[in-house]
Amino acid sequence: MTNDAVATISMLSADDIAEHAGALGVLMHACVHAGASIGYVLPYSAADGVAFWLDKVRPGVQAGSRVLLVARRNARIVGSVQLDFDTPPNQPHRAEVRKLLVDPAWRRQGIAQALMAELERHARRLGRGLLTLDTRSGDMAEPLYAALGYTVVGAIPGYCVDALDASRLDATTIMFKQL
Numbered sequence: 001m002t003n004d005a006v007a008t009i010s011m012l013s014a015d016d017i018a019e020h021a022g023a024l025g026v027l028m029h030a031c032v033h034a035g036a037s038i039g040y041v042l043p044y045s046a047a048d049g050v051a052f053w054l055d056k057v058r059p060g061v062q063a064g065s066r067v068l069l070v071a072r073r074n075a076r077i078v079g080s081v082q083l084d085f086d087t088p089p090n091q092p093h094r095a096e097v098r099k100l101l102v103d104p105a106w107r108r109q110g111i112a113q114a115l116m117a118e119l120e121r122h123a124r125r126l127g128r129g130l131l132t133l134d135t136r137s138g139d140m141a142e143p144l145y146a147a148l149g150y151t152v153v154g155a156i157p158g159y160c161v162d163a164l165d166a167s168r169l170d171a172t173t174i175m176f177k178q179l
Helices: 014-019 021-033 046-063 111-125 141-147
Strands: 008-012 066-073 076-084 094-102 130-136 151-161 169-178
Touching (some): 014 021, 046 066, 076 111, 111 130, 111 141
Antiparallel strands (some): 008 066, 130 169, 151 169
């Protein structure tokens, strides 16, 4: 657990995910409704968010192949990020950063940086020296990752449907960082 002036960062167990599924669902709902390109489109309910955490994230945490970190301010979950290290046998040195989320009301306060710093500490402890991620091209997360030392590999045009406008396709930028 890290106690920064910005937020308290902690790791959740599979049981913790079940206990906090409602709060995590609210976080996901807020981010999707703010236009975050995290795999979902409108309409998107808080119940859809709860299902994501229970059905998609919890099994990996329970299996020991994923770490879920959350940021809290005043005991409220205001952000999260995942480290997925369920890699093939020829990639035991690599992990993927998944779904860095910060509640829109809490953005630009250093929470994303604190989550990523703790994620990188976990990656090092697990012997994962190469981190990869993708982010919507031109999104506010792209310069954040660059400032944290991530390098752009390239972009894939028309990669996904825009969260708020289903008639538009967004590109994704692939990035990596060697720890």
